[in-house]
Amino acid sequence: MNGLRVLEKLKKLHSHIKVLVVTGDGDKDTVQSAFALGAESYILKPLSPAKILAAIKEVLSRDPGYHFSDIATDEPKMAALLEQLIVIAKTDASIILKGESGTGKELLARTIHNQSRVAEGPYITVNCPAIPEGLAESELFGHIKGSFTGASQDRIGKFEAASGGTIFLDEVAELPISTQVKLLRVIQEGTIEPLGSNQVRQVDVRIVCASHKDLRQEVVKGNFRHDLYYRLAEFELRVPSLSERKVDIPKIARKMVAQYCSELKKPLISLSDDVLEQMISYSWPGNIRELCSLIKKLIILNKPGKSSLSKIPPHLLVQVETSTVPQTPLEIQETKSQTLVEIEKAAIKVAIEQEKHNLSRVAQRLGIGRTTLYRKLKAHGIPYARNKTTTEKFGGQLDSLSRTGFFKGVVQSLKQKSDADLESFLTHASQQLEEHYQFMLDAANRLDWPQLGIACGSFKTLVASLDASDLDRACAKLIEDQSNGKPHEIFASLERVRQEINKVQEVILVCGKGQMKLVS
Known part of the structure; x- marks a missing residue:
């Protein structure tokens, strides 16, 4: 009896049990069959205790099976939204949820899936801004072995993993144009073509998107394809901000208190009328996500034996308030x-x-x-x-920069151009380093060695183009440790890479005299 057969019998006997499937190759048929039979996720071999523990934590951290009836509201705008979603969820229509960050768009997307015809299928979330542009196609549509450096085996993409279920594209406006073209093909033809392959594969996926940006304006600006927008926006619905739902704040806050007291193993506490009034008076620029954070802080900081919160310490609200974007003139x-x-x-x-x-x-x-x-x-x-030329502005700094071997040839070629050209190049390089590092770190935290291998290969190509020798050596050590599959050594190597990236970014700041806005 193979593993899938065991899974099938187990789910029939105990349907409530969450099951993780172990597979050696990530074969699409195996993965899709496992999802179809009720598996929560899958783990690629080789196994390690840390890898298994990470997968278990990820599954247990997922939201419970919410339904629209679980989302209580007395606010007319929110009630109208839920009424529409109850009807739309039962169809195959694509949905765009627009609204400010932290308003609960992801929770609504999962709820749409739970009440759709594919509720028994997989639900896959894609955080679009977190994918470096060079890896977007592989992440979404998969790749075959040898299609690029680091592709040591075939791997299915998010769309194939979601086939028979729902895929949630969070912050879809951040997808690069090149990836938008391929996404349009998936919607129009119901097929994907993995990177490096000339064979198409059929997929059946319900698409739900979210964005805090106005996609219509992004179309006007040329940042988003108009044909893709009209395909995705069969229904485009706005999620109200928390400041528009002040009547719901007491109800939401009490529910969060009960949830987090249980999770943190703390005695249940009550919220006084003064605390609720403070909450209602506050502007909540971070919306529900900010309210969650505040509730957790209040529970953690609550003194033992105190069963009621009478006041919110002012610094907890002021701290968040002052971190918001400056007001428009x-x-x-x-x-x-x-x-x-x-x-x-x-x-x-x-x-x-x-x-x-x-x-x-x-x-x-x-x-x-x-x-x-x-x-x-x-x-x-x-x-x-017009800005001064780079030579006029930086004087001898560029010559000393060249002698370090950093950005070999690039500095010389840009010497007679404006500082804007140089700053544009260096800023892009810094951002690319940061994005690739975060992608590698995310894969390492999930103990996803195949994905880490892909990320390391892409990072190596980027580093080679910058000719930063120390960073190149740190990258080579990381790739070696990734091949050995030892978590402790991998995280130590990632820390060395982090240190070298910091040095590179310091050089960039020197070159720009500290005036560039860089990701740090």
Whole structure:
């Protein structure tokens, strides 16, 4: 009797048991059959205690089987949304959930799946911003062995894993255009083509997307394909922010208190009317996610033997409040009748005046990169002074930078160009290093050695293009440890890579005289 047969009999006898399937190759037929028979997830060999423990924790951390009836609300906008979703969930229609970050879009997506015709199928979440552009196609559509450096075996993508169920594309607006083209094909034809393969595979997937951005505006800006938008937006629904649901805050807060007291093994506490009033008065820029964080802090900090919370310490709310995006200038707030393009142009002009034409600080104030700022200045026809050449601005720093062997040849080729060109290149390099590192770290934390191998191979290619010798050596050691599959050595190597990335980013800051907005 093989493992799938055991799974089938086990689920018939004890349907409530959560089952993880162990497989040696990640074969798509095996994985899909396991999901179809009720498996929660699968683990690739070779096994280790840490790898098994991580998989168990991931499954146990998932949200319970929510239904729309579990989401209580007295707010008319939220009630109307739930009424629509109850009807739409039973169809195969694609849905876009739009709204501010932290409003509960992922919970609604899982609930849609739970009440759909594919509720017994897999539910796969994809965090689109977390995927480096070079790995997006492999992550979503899979690859075959040898298709690129680090692809040591065939691997199915998220869409194939979700076949027969639902895939949730969180922050779908962040997908690169090249990946959007291939996603459109999946929707139109119901097929995927793994990276490196010339054979198409059939998939049957319900797609639910979420975005905090206005996808229509992203289409206008050229950041999102209009044909893909219309395919995904069969229903586009807005999720209200928590500040619009203040009538629901006491109910949500009490439910969270009960949940987290149980999870943290703390005595159940009550919330006084003063605490609830503080919560209702607060603006909640982080929405429900921020409320969750606050409730946890209050429970953890609550003194033993105290059964009721009478007041929220002011610093817990002020701390979050001051971390929000600076308010838009008054001049912009009052232009409600203007178009978004006009508002953007006015906002840039105000920022330029307030920062006395220092474009580095203007970009920082607006929360965008300098390259993006230059593009917007040109698009809006806003005049700006040409920057000095790199040689004029940095003097002998570039020569000393070249002698270190870092970015060999690149600095010389950019010497006579504007500092904006150089900063654009270096900023992109820094961001790519950060994204690839986070992708490797995520795979290591999940003890997903095949995915870590892919991420390491892609990282090696990036590092080679930068000619940073110390980072290259740290990368080589990481790849060696990944091949050996020893968790302790892998995390030690990742820490060395982190240190070398920090050094590279310090060099970049020196080159830009600390004016570039970098990911750190």
